[in-house]
Amino acid sequence: MQYRLLGKTGVKVSMLCFGTMSFGGEADEDTSAALFHRCREAGINFFDCANTYAGGKSEEILGKLAAGQRDELILTSKVYFPMGPDVNASGATRKHILRSIEGSLKRLNTDYVDVYFIHHFDEVTPLEETLRVLDDLVHQGKILYPGASNFAAWQIMKALGISAVNGLAPFQVIEPMYNLVKRQAEVEILPMAEAEELGVISYSPLGGGLLTGKYAGQQAPEVGRFLTSKAYQARYSDSWMTETAERFSTFARERG
Incomplete structure (x- = not known):
């Protein structure tokens, strides 16, 4: 396995990042375990997850599998989409993010997440509020690097500008959709990421x-x-x- 630096973080990750959305859904615990162990045998140290995957079951399974080798792994999770019927159980608000990170840490059986993505741009919550709570979580050691998924290039640049002006922890990693038949990211997102030295992992590669x-x-x-x-x-x-x-x-x- 070859490894690459994840943007400007200095962290080395395997060239392949394994998405765990199927854990607890299409893949039961035994199948998930087999997939995880095969990844580790191949040298993969990078695993992408989210709080909503299989209603939280993906995080639970990944947390069990990562036990005993947590420090060797780079784990991600995400926040934005609803985790329950409560009207405030979604979005990129301080309330939802703080509640969600605690749930993710518990399910992942860890005290920190390496990369914590905002899963979707929040058109209602001010970006500064979102970035300030992410900065708080960085200082608390609960997340190491903030990230953005499903953001347009201008939204990421706006966030980077707010972080720079206010001295907040900036987005370090982005996760756009990108594959052979979905190449829109090549127009603005990937050139922007290269210019800003952001780490990039794509979802739906197949x-x-x-x-x-x-x-x-x-x-x-x-x-x-x-x-x-x-x-x-x-x-x-x-x-x-x-x-x-x-x-x-x-x-x-x-x-x-």
């Missing part, structure tokens, strides 16, 4: 399984995220995307 080629032709599986998720079906519904996936899988097979 397009919900579409780019593996397993849904092509007559041998498509009967189960899978792409088949059961309306969100993924809508996201990757264009015919050219399927054609691209088929050509890509053929290209990969021809090269072993």
